[in-house]
Amino acid sequence: MKDYRSLKAVQEDLTSGATSCVRLVEQYLQKISANEDLNAFLEVFSQSALEKAAQVDLKIAAGNAGKLAGAVIGLKDNICYKNHQVSASSGILANYKSIYSATVTDRILNEDAIIIGRLNCDEFAMGSSNENSAYGNVLNAQNKECVPGGSSGGSAVAVQAGLCLASFGSDTGGSIRQPASFCGIVGLKPTYGRVSRHGLIAYASSFDQIGPLTNNVEDAALLLEVIAGADDFDTTASQKPAEKYSKNLSVTAPKKIAYIKQCIENEGIDPEIKNSMEEFIARLRNQGHVVEPVDFPYLDYLVPTYYVLTTAEASSNLARYDGVHYGNRSKNATDVESTYVLSRTEGFGEEVQRRIMLGTFVLSAGYYDAYYSRAQKIRRILRDKTRAILNDYEIIITPTCPTTAFKIGEKVDDPITMYLQDIYTVQANLTGVPAISLPLGTHSNGMPFGLQLMTSEFQEGLLLAFANSISEN
Amino acid sequence: MIIDDNTVDKIASLSKLQFEGESKQKIKSGMNKMLEFIDKLNELDTAEVEPLIYMTNEVNVLREDVAVNSTSQEEALQNAPKKDSDYFRIPKVLK
Numbered sequence: 216m217k218d219y220r221s222l223k224a225v226q227e228d229l230t231s232g233a234t235s236c237v238r239l240v241e242q243y244l245q246k247i248s249a250n251e252d253l254n255a256f257l258e259v260f261s262q263s264a265l266e267k268a269a270q271v272d273l274k275i276a277a278g279n280a281g282k283l284a285g286a287v288i289g290l291k292d293n294i295c296y297k298n299h300q301v302s303a304s305s306g307i308l309a310n311y312k313s314i315y316s317a318t319v320t321d322r323i324l325n326e327d328a329i330i331i332g333r334l335n336c337d338e339f340a341m342g343s344s345n346e347n348s349a350y351g352n353v354l355n356a357q358n359k360e361c362v363p364g365g366s367s368g369g370s371a372v373a374v375q376a377g378l379c380l381a382s383f384g385s386d387t388g389g390s391i392r393q394p395a396s397f398c399g400i401v402g403l404k405p406t407y408g409r410v411s412r413h414g415l416i417a418y419a420s421s422f423d424q425i426g427p428l429t430n431n432v433e434d435a436a437l438l439l440e441v442i443a444g445a446d447d448f449d450t451t452a453s454q455k456p457a458e459k460y461s462k463n464l465s466v467t468a469p470k471k472i473a474y475i476k477q478c479i480e481n482e483g484i485d486p487e488i489k490n491s492m493e494e495f496i497a498r499l500r501n502q503g504h505v506v507e508p509v510d511f512p513y514l515d516y517l518v519p520t521y522y523v524l525t526t527a528e529a530s531s532n533l534a535r536y537d538g539v540h541y542g543n544r545s546k547n548a549t550d551v552e553s554t555y556v557l558s559r560t561e562g563f564g565e566e567v568q569r570r571i572m573l574g575t576f577v578l579s580a581g582y583y584d585a586y587y588s589r590a591q592k593i594r595r596i597l598r599d600k601t602r603a604i605l606n607d608y609e610i611i612i613t614p615t616c617p618t619t620a621f622k623i624g625e626k627v628d629d630p631i632t633m634y635l636q637d638i639y640t641v642q643a644n645l646t647g648v649p650a651i652s653l654p655l656g657t658h659s660n661g662m663p664f665g666l667q668l669m670t671s672e673f674q675e676g677l678l679l680a681f682a683n684s685i686s687e688n
Numbered sequence: 689m690i691i692d693d694n695t696v697d698k699i700a701s702l703s704k705l706q707f708e709g710e711s712k713q714k715i716k717s718g719m720n721k722m723l724e725f726i727d728k729l730n731e732l733d734t735a736e737v738e739p740l741i742y743m744t745n746e747v748n749v750l751r752e753d754v755a756v757n758s759t760s761q762e763e764a765l766q767n768a769p770k771k772d773s774d775y776f777r778i779p780k781v782l783k
Contacts, residue, residue, distance in 0.1 A: 314763040408744045421743045450749040519726040530703065537704070539778055541767035550779050555704040568705055569718045575703045576691070576719065577726075589729055591739030596732065598740060630718065631725050647743045 216242035218377045220430040222437065225285040225380060229275055236268035236275070236285055236329060243287050243331055247378045253354045255369040255378060257292050259332035260299055271327045281327035282441060286434075288323060289373045289382040292333040293340055294425065295414040296320045303416045304348040305338045307542045307562030317414020318449065319383060319425050319442045326441050331379050334369030338564045339533065340385055340418045342366045343393060343636040346627055347566045354623075355398060357662055361620040364394030364636075370428050371398040381429045381438060385415055387422045388521050389615075389640025392652035395428055396615035396665030399654045401682075402428045403435045404640075406672045407647035408453040410439075411446035419528035420451075422521075422644040432653070432683040436460035439675060458676050464683040472499060473509040473608035478639055481514070484617040488664050491656045492614055495666065502688070506612075509604050513597055518634050520597065521641040523577050523590035529567075530574030536562065569630070598646040605648070605671045610681055613639045615652040615665035639667060649675050651682050691719045 217234075219225045228234045244264075247256055264287070274280040290296060293303045295313040297320075302308040316324075324330070337347040345353040345368025353368040355361040356376040363372045367384025371394035374382050384391040386404035395402025403426040410425050417423060427438035443457035478484075479492055499506050538544035538558025545557035563571070577586035604611060616636060626633045643650035648669050655666035666685075670678045691699075696716050700707050707715050761774070770777040 311767050314759060314766060408746065445749075447751055450746065451744045453744065453746060454749065513732075516729060516732060519728045522722065523726050523729070534704075538769060540764075540776055542769070544769035548779055551781055554778055556706050559704050560706045563705075565714075569715060569722070571703050571705065572696075572699050572715055573719055573722050576695075576699050576723075579699065579702065586726065586729075588739055589734055590726075591741060592734035592737040593729055593732055595737055595740035596734070631721060634725070 216246060219380055222283070222286050222380060222434050229285045236271045237265060239285065239287055240264050240268040240329060240331065243379060247332070250356075250376055250378060252359070253356055253372050253376060254335055254351050255353055255372040255376065256289065256332045257302070257304070257335050257350055257369070258300060260330060263299070264329050264331045267324070267329045271329065274327060281325065282437065283323055283326040283328035286323075286328045286381060287331050287379050288328045289332055289334045289370060289379040290320065290330055291336050291367050291370045291382065291384045293336060293385055293416040294320060294383055295416070296330060296333075299333070301333060301416065303339045304336050304350055305563065305567070306349040307536050307558070309349075309543055311541055315414060317425075318411035318446045320414060322442050323438070334367070334373055334382060336369055336384070337366035338567050339416065339529070340366040340387055340390055341529070341566050341570055343389070343633050344621070344623075344626065345369065345394075346623065347564055349564055352623055355620050355662075357399065358620070360622055361662065362397070362623050364397035364620060366390040367394050367428065371395055371400060371402070374398070374400050374428050374430060381427055381434055383425055384428050385418070385423055385425050386644065387418050387525060388644050389637040391426045391428060392615050392640050392650060392665070392667060393636060395652040397620035397662070399657075399663030400428055400430060401432055401435050401654070402426065402652045403439060404643055404650050405439060405443065405675060406649040407644075408451050409443050409649065409673065409675065411449040411452040413446055413448035417532040419525035420532060421528060422525055432679055432686050433461060433464060435651070436464060436679045436683070439679070453673070455673055460676055460679050463676055464680050466680045466684040469503040469505065470610055470681060471608045472504055472506045472610045472612055473604055474506060474612050475511045475514070476508045477511055477514040478613040481617060481638075483635065483638070484614065485619065485658070487658050488614050488617065488619075491664070492666070495655060496612075507608070509608070511600065511604070513600060514638065516593060517597065517641045517645060518638055520590045520593045521637065521645060522573070522634060523586050524594065526570045526574030527578050527587050528574070530571045530578065533563075533567070533571055538562070566630075594645055597642070601642060601646040601648065602671070609670065609677060611669040613667045614655070615639060615667040619658045619660060619662035619664050643669050648672055649678050651678055653682055653686060690723055691716055
């Protein structure tokens with residue numbers, strides 16, 4: 216099939232009659248089946264996708280199709296779609312069928328997107344390499360010995376390999392941006408509260424945001440425009456109206472940009488990524504932007520703060536999996552207590568159990584103040600400092616990750632090194648600001664790496680317009 | 689080492705999880721490594737800082753309290769591991 220890399224290209228062919236939605240879905244289904252070894256899709260929704268495609272073809276013919284007509288989209292396996300299975304890549308939800316749709320799902324369907332299937336991820340979105348899925352690793356399509364990143368690994372590879380036009384992931388500490396960087400695509404984490412979390416299987420509720428993974432900034436802007444905005448089912452979703460991001464993607468005036476010294480001078484950063492960042496900074500200056508180094512003395516505190524707070528929230532959120540109302544119940548359960556304990560012990564993977572245990576510990580009597588409360592205080596310090604930088608500068612740039620995609624199995628025995636994958640991305644989740652990863656270059660090892668941009672809260676308009684101007688130059 | 693076998697047992701009991709033998713040693717060592725890692729946070733002075741609890745600036749988001757049947761009983765029972773026509777079923781509580 217033709218390898219579509221933008222919704223515009225799809226819609227041109229739909230308008231000219233060169234293809235139809237049904238034909239597109241059939242071709243994507245074939246391509247997904249030919250690339251099964253990547254393990255990106257846990258399930259394809261052939262029947263509902265073809266039905267929807269036929270409906271959209273009729274609407275196109277009638278001239279009343281929605282904004283996303285022709286967009287064939289995959290959902291991370293933690294975003295609910297009514298009457299379809301969703302498992303968060305966990306054994307405990309192996310046979311769970313969603314009884315309602317996420318707000319994001321409803322909104323894209325209302326604009327005539329076609330949902331083609333659910334995408335593999337780390338179990339309950341906990342991981343940076345997609346090696347924590349109960350349903351096997353996802354392979355990076357650029358080099359099948361490498362991880363795709365995580366936790367939205369399947370969402371990134373599906374777009375990278377052209378198995379769908381775009382996908383949705385969730386980002387709690389970098390889970391959209393890091394895999395986007397590892398797979399050479401665009402990944403956007405919106406401001407906390409920009410997008411409703413209703414129907415997203417919760418990991419850490421004060422961090423989680425749903426966002427798009429796409430081939431280009433324009434598609435990301437359009438998808439955000441469709442999913443953003445207030446929602447009766449999530450009061451943490453902001454009442455601020457969503458903007459027409461896709462209509463305002465040009466930047467004319469020079470920008471004031473900061474780069475964090477500690478991110479570039481970090482000893483863990485790959486020298487080629489560092490060089491590429493320095494060249495990029497020089498290029499921005501040549502284009503007339505003001506680019507200055509700023510001090511962010513808290514880099515080494517970001518990931519530890521993130522782990523205290525997210526494990527605490529996860530331990531609470533995952534208490535709902537008790538083997539009673541839904542999810543798997545242990546066959547060995549003999550009473551109520553063993554229903555809980557055995558169902559959870561058999562149903563959750565190792566990393567999920569480790570995080571529940573640490574989270575329970577930091578919330579337990581005698582340790583709450585020393586760990587949980589202290590981390591909440593440090594979160595304020597981090598947010599205030601980030602806000603102070605963004606008062607002086609419009610945009611912060613960093614690499615998305617210190618390295619390119621690593622080999623499968625390389626870091627599984629060392630959780631701490633794995634956690635440090637998120638060193639540049641967690642800042643946005645800890646402080647609530649929006650961030651995007653864009654392809655910056657290709658390493659001599661053949662793998663892509665990304666550039667990250669951050670702006671103040673709810674400045675997605677500026678973030679996307681500037682990202683688009685960079686991508687075009 | 690903050691986490692010993694007793695602490696693992698206590699936290700596992702709060703978490704409704706079970707660790708025995710090798711898995712107990714593994715979780716103990718995993719938790720101790722993570723604690724060592726997060727102990728970094730003790731370096732910062734937080735005496736004058738208020739905890740940041742809410743990430744949203746929205747205050748009192750109100751809507752009309754309209755009753756709607758969003759989930760039927762049948763749907764609610766659809767994913768139950770064990771059920772009868774009206775109820776979730778669990779093993780006997782009183783013997």
